[in-house]
Amino acid sequence: MTFELRTKGAVTSIEGPLVFLKRVVNVGLGEAVEVEGADGSVRLGRIVALDEDRIVMELLESTTGLGIEDVTVRFRGEPMTMALGPGLLGRVFDGVGRPRDGGVPVPAVVRRRVDTGTINPATRGLPQDFIETGVSSIDILNSLVRGQKLPIFSAGGLPHDRLAAGIAQNARLRGEDEAGFAVVFAGIGVSHDAAENFRAAMEESGALEHTAMFLNLASEPSAQRLLTPRYALTAAEYLAFEEGRHVLVVLTDMTNYCEALREVSASHGEIPSRKGYPGYMYSDLATIYERAGWIKGVPGTLTQLPILTMPADDISHPIPDLTGYITEGQVVLDRTLEHKGIYPPVNVLPSLSRLIDQGIGEGYTHKDHPALAQQLFSTYARATRVRILSSVVGRDGLTDVDRLYLDFGDRFEAEFVHQKEMRPFEESFALGWKILAMLPTVELSRLSDAQIARHIKPVSEKQAEPGDG
Template identity: 35%
Template structure:
């Protein structure tokens, strides 16, 4: 029995009991497996499954009802046999191996290396959910008074109290022009990449027969997402930072779907990956109009990047109505539209061209079409191993802006134009 292995019930010289194994699968429902006749199962406990073909999978206990346990299998339930599948309760929660050797490495969501490097030797195993109920750490009340600086909060991957954060003001150079120039990321920021695919969270909720919320998703989605995202930041009194750039999938490319919609309330912007750009062989397919970085303004400018950074970004894409992904309204052909940015106007001219034909466009309209094509093919598009510095990206932006006469560049102050436009 597993009870004999509980802490404090055995003499120090005895050997703890091995994890309990069962062959009592009594039901499979989507990603969930129901086990019967289990003893001492615990909430959030990790369960290892051995399938009839010898392959292994892992899962986590979601609910315990008497002698039954409901386990969510991380890798899916296909191939799980009710008679021959063995389930082993580990007696522990999900922990992540950590070490200083992880710095600079690339891992998947299960903390396994995916950069072709060697395995990481763990110095410790930390609970990925933090230790509930503790009164210290980043979520604790902030100490006050003269001795406060001697007791900085810990930073171990747990959700961080926003009151203990430092406002991010240091830009991270990604080497990707559409991100560095138009959507600069600051150290400690949380900014997701919106991509296309599907999410099973509503399927798990339905399998557990929970009360559905919007579009069948459970009502606790917002708090679940917040516990994931609120682990990023820079903590006052501590060195280092945690920056989150998760990939978030949007079913049917729908940005109003509950998952990306709720995520937008928590994160500080988003990078939007566009299917149409991908189909046109533009890599990386970043749509700069709906993309946004709310902390960009504090991480750019003179002393951090370059004094023309904000002006170039505004003129290329803009942050007004057109910059949020809406089409720029048109006046008479040839009329100047200084309140809108070049790329937004170019998209609008492209749509008009499909209706009236290229012959009906004004000379200025043709300039915007030329800019649109070159911006997507030269600025957004990069080689998979091409890394541009922020200064190279800004210079490329100026090269594209010189397609227009100076009088059309209304978002850039005259002093900045005088310094950078003639180059």
């Protein structure tokens, strides 16, 4: 049962976000606290360390103006929780679940711990079925599956914020489940301008009606960034497993989360590991990513699309490296493609969706979708090798077929990967066949004669068939 205890005059020191208190009460690690200053303002925090003599509290808001003698601490006697109810969608919250849109708090039907455990492996169902993002290079070649966690690896200066907003606005289910789709968008350590752009984009597109937004600003304390994805996922779990919705969670930017984890770890005096990050960063990230999934016997699903920026464009950096171990693939954004003016600059060769086979094909998208994806990937890989050869011998030194592959690579990037606006699946599907038609059919070794006849010959008369799903 929740209890409240007031203590005054027991605070010994305040260092940055940490408040040190004499051990005058019996409390547990991770419990929520409220610290009230002399002006009556209340700051939320949690207990992060205990010993026989003292309690260390970490505040999620600025400690500016707090004095040692005039601080009142209230112990909630429970971990950090969030009030959940039917009014979550259409709302904008801050990083710890408080309304940022000026509205009233969500009427609480239940309260849930934000640090809840991950899904029990024994109850997990196999992720399956297709989520349409509107991005051709994802929908056709690296399809997102319900219950999957598929990160986007970006880099500083690349348009991942624009891509995140576009996917959040346009993502949808196909078929009868479309009405039960919802999005939870979490901006972690974003600037004021970026937060306002996210909110305005969702509002103007009408997507905010089926979206819950959590926006943690860069000006807010680092400790709050550690809780933002957990509050967002707690709301998503309620929508998915209590209301039976299919929820897509977009988390951007997980690099800001990891930087906050490093900063907070250093403030606690913990021994650093690779590049100064704490040695437990792998397990900490797993407590976030493993909350995605599909529970047997429960109608809803929770899918994650975390976005991170690779420091120094280094895919072997601890953040993308550890993320890749936990998640089921990656979508990689490329600076070279971005310099060519291609948006989104998705490099399809290092990109991978390990669960693509569970969400495409007959009954989901189209029976010929797997063959199209394999042929496009194989052909573009060959075009990339021909480019390297061309840089040595020149275009004139290539065979006629190699020149076709060279043209295919340019056209694939300029027409298929590049898109000025989001595309429905059917348009991306038809475009893939259209570009393949520029090659001799003898080169299309991943396609059957029947598939070539249906979609390529004659291309002027035969159009791609609509999805079967």
